[in-house]
Amino acid sequence: MNTRFARRMGSVRPSTIREILKVTEQADIISFAGGLPAPELFPVAEILTATERVLREGGAAALQYGPSEGYAPLRESFAAESRRRGIDCTADDILIMTGSQQPLDLVSKIFLDAGDCVLTENPTYMAALQAFQCYECRFASVPMDEGGLIPEALPELIEREKPRFLYTIPNFQNPTGVTLTAERRRALYSIAARYGILVVEDDPYGALRYAGEKIPPVKSLDTEGIVLYHSTISKTIAPGLRIGWVVAPEEIRRKLTIAKQASDLHTSSLDQRIVHRYLSDFDSDAHVERIRQSYGERFSIMETVLRETMPPGFTWTRPEGGMFLWVTCPEGVDTSELMLEALKQKVLFVPGRDFFPDASGQRFMRLNFSNASPEKIRVGIGRLAEVCRAAVAQAV
Ligand SMILES: Cc1ncc(COP(=O)(O)O)c(C=O)c1O
Secondary structure, eight states: OOOOOOOOGGGOOHHHHHHHHHTTTTOOEEEEOSSSOOOGGGGGGHHHHHHHHHHHHHHHTSSOOTTTTTOHHHHHHHHHHHHHHOOOOGGGEEEEETHHHHHHHHHHHHHHHHHHHEEEESOOHHHHHHHHTTTTTEEEEEEOOOOOOOEHHHHHHHHHHHEEEEOOSSSOOTOOOOOHHHHHHHHHHHHHHHTEEEEEOOOHHHHHHHHOOOOEEEEEOSSSOOEEEEEEEEEEEEEEEGEEEEEOHHHHHHHHHHHHHHHHHSSSSHHHHHHHHHHHSOHHHHHHHHHHHOOOOOOOOHHHHHHHHHHHEEEEEOSSBBSSEEEEOOOOOOOHHHHHHHHTTTOOEEGGGGSTSSSSTTTEEEOOSSOOOOOHHHHHHHHHHHHHHHHHHHHO
């Protein structure tokens, strides 16, 4: 067999996280690596009831092919949810997606030719880089600080690199946990509108705020039709259902629908109906509130133990929501090596390198605080601090 793969696969880096996740299946490892929700908080009984109702009351339709745009009542539910977030839209503006990952693929499919540039935050969500790289793009990075990407850097980057779109995760960004301030959202939007640049706004974590004030999405400012907003139920209900949605201007929606037809025809009819039934029949707000409470507690335990145990020279972000915090190590520490040492002590994190388009960022690590129990967080961070202490001693 001739295994000459397409040129586009040459530049796509494998996902360290997916490789790491295989290791975490060993029971005695404490993992802060994956972006996994807490499994004990999944609404299993409610999903069971919703599934039963869907199958009993309309089983044939749930097992039949459906429209590529998605199940109409679920499009209504997501339009209502998007309006609650400040986005002016109706069900017609919504497309149902197979998770929030699928729009990253489809938007690349419809906008990127080989060699085209994508502007991203630096660092950014690794699987977005993978999705974009499959279309042989190049990257330009927008610098960030604790207030998110720095809009003042955009005009020069846009003029020089002529990007096809800007990809941003404004709420509790993956991997840093940082949130784009309201003022910067306005500045970003007005620069994007001035240059006529598409903004791809990825918002999986916005509903998971533990502190501070909600900030409306960039899409809420979108009078020009230049923002594609997407979100997901993966972090608020369950990722295994693979349901997300897009709010996009009509012209883009039409092209996305064609691209989706070519990709998977439509998102699972059964899963869409289960999610719709769950949202209609149960108190999903109360469920999200439980998650918020629990993750907020886990974050503060992790932060406290980090403060108590980490050696001097290590700093970290203090996100007001989401699932991750981002640790900066002293100069000379390489977190890819640190990870191997941590693994020996049966604790895991993701090294920062994978989140940078140019694979820089050796000094960083991403820690997830949603998946491990409070007890495991205490034990695991203690072990990690020991590994860090040893690394610093070696680096000097
Ligand atoms: C920023 C970001 N976008 C998209 C996704 C994909 O989410 P989904 O499970 O909805 O496909 C994730 C998952 O971790 C994410 O962190």
